[in-house]
Amino acid sequence: MSGNTFGKLFCVTSFGESHGPAIGCVVDGCPPGLPITAEEIQLELDRRKPGTSRHVTQRREPDEVEILSGVFEGVTTGTPIALLIRNQDQRSKDYGNIAETFRPGHADYPYWQKYGVRDFRGGGRSSARETAVRVAAGAIAKKWLAERFGVVVRGYMAQLGPIEIPFESWDEVGCNPFFAPGASKIEALEQYMDDLRKSGDSVGARINVVASGVPVGWGEPVFDRLDADIAYAMMSINAVKGVEIGAGFESVSQLGTQHGDEITPEGFLSNNAGGVLGGLSTGQDILVSMAIKPTSSIRLDRRSIDRQGGPVIVNTHGRHDPCVGIRATPIAEAMLALVLIDHALRHRAQCGDVLTATPRVAGLAPNGVQPVPSPGQPARG
């Protein structure tokens, strides 16, 4: 139940500091018999890794993953899967002044107050570098969800600073450095980011994630609702300040007749619920949207204090993403996959194996209500 373990049944225990010897995780509870290779995990890590375009940090980390256990002759054995990523490009000298001062917007100050000691090199444990292990663990979850249920988890950038990015096609997401679901705004995004980088400032973003093919009934009714666990998962990502499911904050001004998704024998007629009712999946697409704050590490002058409480001016050089949201899409996908596999296993524990179940009640078959096709209308898209 430690704070660095995610999940109840498919458990990911994360470790490592940005400039320590390594980061990694232990994945416990994975179903046996799943074919998985380091190469497959690497593909997901490469989507998140730094240095892939001029718009992200230039730290050179290959993020090469080693499987230490739990996989034998190419398949999972049901025992813990340990994943190890050695840190390579630590330039701790870049960060020397962090030891004595607290960067505004950073975890420096509460870490020091909480623990009385902190590994300040490159942000230590609070660095976004930690999220690489989530992506690695998420790759295993994604594969199992896809193989067993046909679930597909995909995300994209929906807004960068002032620029809203309309959803055009999933196919475009992998074709640009922003995870933008369309080509129409790429030029504007490039220009905006170039200007921003020159200014020394940073900016926020909105990321949307969608899970398709989720069977009806995953989740728990009261506290561990599927949407509650999704909110927890997304808000646990560095820099996330808000989470929405389905209509999200638009629900505030909606009427019941607008919000409540009607059902017909052919399926739901809308998806304001975002695929979750009463904490349980409905069989429609799970629609999640999140707000990512601007990077705290900027090279412009900011007021702060030092460890003695005296006033200082802080400006953070070194290698930082001017928009951490740009690399957040694979992380958000991974977290959604981790929530889903965990609830898939929890559901199977209590209610049995959905694949082999015969309909419990005559008439409507499980999953009989067809979801509305929603590629063009994800969360707030």
Added chain:
Amino acid sequence: MSGNTFGKLFCVTSFGESHGPAIGCVVDGCPPGLPITAEEIQLELDRRKPGTSRHVTQRREPDEVEILSGVFEGVTTGTPIALLIRNQDQRSKDYGNIAETFRPGHADYPYWQKYGVRDFRGGGRSSARETAVRVAAGAIAKKWLAERFGVVVRGYMAQLGPIEIPFESWDEVGCNPFFAPGASKIEALEQYMDDLRKSGDSVGARINVVASGVPVGWGEPVFDRLDADIAYAMMSINAVKGVEIGAGFESVSQLGTQHGDEITPEGFLSNNAGGVLGGLSTGQDILVSMAIKPTSSIRLDRRSIDRQGGPVIVNTHGRHDPCVGIRATPIAEAMLALVLIDHALRHRAQCGDVLTATPRVAGLAPNGVQPVPSPGQPARG
């Protein structure tokens, strides 16, 4: 670790259906020696209970709580505190048709698919009635937080449908049936709700909650961040579709120079972080905002299906809140209090008792950075 237990150390296990014999909970892990009475818990329950104005459901439930264990001679003993609320006003005949059909926007359909059986009377387990036990448990948490740390947890309605409610004063919150933090919009709210009730429709709302006096350093750095657990807690409340911490979704379009809260020897200069950095409390006010969807049970015609998959028209009579957000404020406060006490205990476990700790490092004392006074500027308020 069951889905109906909230918290890791201060654990609330909830039970009960809307129209069964009783609802209640077991609170385990409460520190010993806390003076608490059923009357104190009742005060919080009375803030949430139905029937207090014409704008909420007219179900007559006194929500009278009985303490079954864990309190001896007026103080907690450290053993489990069981709280019992007998249901009184069950009119199951009002809900008879629910057995065969699925109300749009309701948990009916996924419950039936998940479990193959459901207690449909009054929504059963998915009824908002379940939240009464959260309020009861939260009353204990609130008292301990106040007595031991001076933490105060307060909430208010920030928006009802199209009507934004500016923050004027905490004192006003208890003086109107909407938990509105000011008198200026009460007339408009009354009028809006009267019209809405006549129309048969329902509407959403935004609730803000603020915790003041939280010491620096509560939370966990990676998954069980304080803000992640808050997001989980709030999203676990019926009808919540979005959660924000601090600047929330405004972060998307903010620059780093706007968002990052500067620090001076006198304290933080703003609170876009909402009192949480790197998953840990900063000593500033914790600012939380949430979106509540319109009530799904409305008496207007809605398309749906029956258990055989055939088309039906559903309209839900019976006694329902036209805006469930109206009674949500005490629930949201309770959930925030439950998160905070849990992390207070977790912090004490790992790092020792903050009240008796001497400063770990020379210079700045623990909690030395003073929070910006923020009563007038809570989350998005």
Added chain:
Amino acid sequence: MSGNTFGKLFCVTSFGESHGPAIGCVVDGCPPGLPITAEEIQLELDRRKPGTSRHVTQRREPDEVEILSGVFEGVTTGTPIALLIRNQDQRSKDYGNIAETFRPGHADYPYWQKYGVRDFRGGGRSSARETAVRVAAGAIAKKWLAERFGVVVRGYMAQLGPIEIPFESWDEVGCNPFFAPGASKIEALEQYMDDLRKSGDSVGARINVVASGVPVGWGEPVFDRLDADIAYAMMSINAVKGVEIGAGFESVSQLGTQHGDEITPEGFLSNNAGGVLGGLSTGQDILVSMAIKPTSSIRLDRRSIDRQGGPVIVNTHGRHDPCVGIRATPIAEAMLALVLIDHALRHRAQCGDVLTATPRVAGLAPNGVQPVPSPGQPARG
């Protein structure tokens, strides 16, 4: 994860004090669709309840159970099942002197040191009365295990003080007040207990529990081994001081050629393992044995101290079992059933539903190795 919750997926949260208003529990995670009634649970409670013979406490408690939630139209719904047992026969005046002194062998002293406050009436939370709720929860577990897997969980008294009781027949267990598996020693037991009662002293006992029909593969390999969780479960019962699986302490002086159970195509040739290898069930009978210490509350003079640390002589009148082991058999059965259902669900979560699985490897079918019939040779028998 609170200390009063048992199980990871089939979770029993216990509450209540011996002389408070009630005891009870919440059972969360129960599979839906299980037919269960209060009467069925009552049958198990009646096996444990006080006052059924002159050899046990004469406290008059009907231990009548009420189902508050989670069961609808006679079947479990998958939501929490709350069970309530009101206390009836509290004679707190019997225990008045307990407030100021610490009974030797009792939890009085460490409770007071831990919490600074304690409900001393009748032992409060440390009373064996708490075990009634385990029996109630265990009744649900037993039924599910029997219905779904044909698992049968049975126990008996193997020794009372100096009298060893040979296993003769399961049928005899319910025919005498000692849960003795045979008639040959009943007269000696009656005589021994009558003498003991007159002397004012108390005595220990050994209880054996056997689970038959457990499929191969339940359990976890490393920490949460099936046998480790059984040891935890049994040692959590009041007064238990030792637990054995299979050959138990006889293993100390065994050779490998004696201990290791050989296998033939017809099945295992012995069961020193007690049905567990590497933390996983083997398909053979699960054999558990436990030591129960003599009742601490005796009416003979014992030296102790009072709250001021001064010397006192304590003798405990009131109504106590001279051998708590006599009523322990149903409790031990319940705890074993709770461990088994929890691991059944955990296994199903990770590995799928065993009932529907086809053999994973050609040749030997799941459960293909037949267990040795072992009714006559349970643990240490």
Added chain:
Amino acid sequence: MSGNTFGKLFCVTSFGESHGPAIGCVVDGCPPGLPITAEEIQLELDRRKPGTSRHVTQRREPDEVEILSGVFEGVTTGTPIALLIRNQDQRSKDYGNIAETFRPGHADYPYWQKYGVRDFRGGGRSSARETAVRVAAGAIAKKWLAERFGVVVRGYMAQLGPIEIPFESWDEVGCNPFFAPGASKIEALEQYMDDLRKSGDSVGARINVVASGVPVGWGEPVFDRLDADIAYAMMSINAVKGVEIGAGFESVSQLGTQHGDEITPEGFLSNNAGGVLGGLSTGQDILVSMAIKPTSSIRLDRRSIDRQGGPVIVNTHGRHDPCVGIRATPIAEAMLALVLIDHALRHRAQCGDVLTATPRVAGLAPNGVQPVPSPGQPARG
């Protein structure tokens, strides 16, 4: 909550197979500020490592530990501590035939039935090699317990096969290859083991562990009793078949006047309780004893079956301990230390920091009841 994680607050997640690339663990929840080095951990590992005498396996594993995270400038930071031990001496060819047959007394058969796949090389996950990481994690726990509370955790071999080893002195334990607490039996043990090795058979053992200096009140009253968690911890060690606390199975035939430990102003007069009453520590020595079965891997012929269910004769060559109990003492110490630190943190969470607490009640100070000196009379000693 995964099966490979030990502890609720001080959490050890173990991974690795005997002949995979590495074994290791993540320790989460460690208090910050504890000075710890790889060298200190190595000292404990060296006590357990193979190849130190002719009586244990001759596999050459230096068991060299690397700290990957959570320690900065020589002290713990409060973030996860990852420990890595690379496997060096894998001779998988020694174990080739294991793939097709099930060794009697081994986990081979239930692993295969549970998972449908298993890493059979050297026993894979079921190898006692996994216990090295427990020793490494336990080294951290031991140091914190000693530094903060003066708790000392020590163990010894009390019996090997037929040879009982009387307790003479703690000082002798480190002076012989058996962890025997005295010199008088060493010659007999050497002779017995030499004969055993020649015979090709194996033998069991009894290990005792004692924790001294444990404050009063650690533990939980009902399920997560201190003794219940100890039983779970010990039974989770490979080959353990029985666990006793204090008088253990001798309680069965004891009278209440014999068993119940009397108290005087100077302290307890005996320790049949083994330092635990009502699930809570009493301040006396915690006395634990356990039975270790004979090694299953022996080179003598044993009947078994192959994967097709056909009869085979199995004899296991390769490098194995003829008595796994010989190296078990450091493992048992580590497990007891892990239970104690976990409950120390749980106690601090709920009841505050015992070191800074003033006596809650006038008169007797916390820990005021002095324990009986018990070095010469540990469990069953």
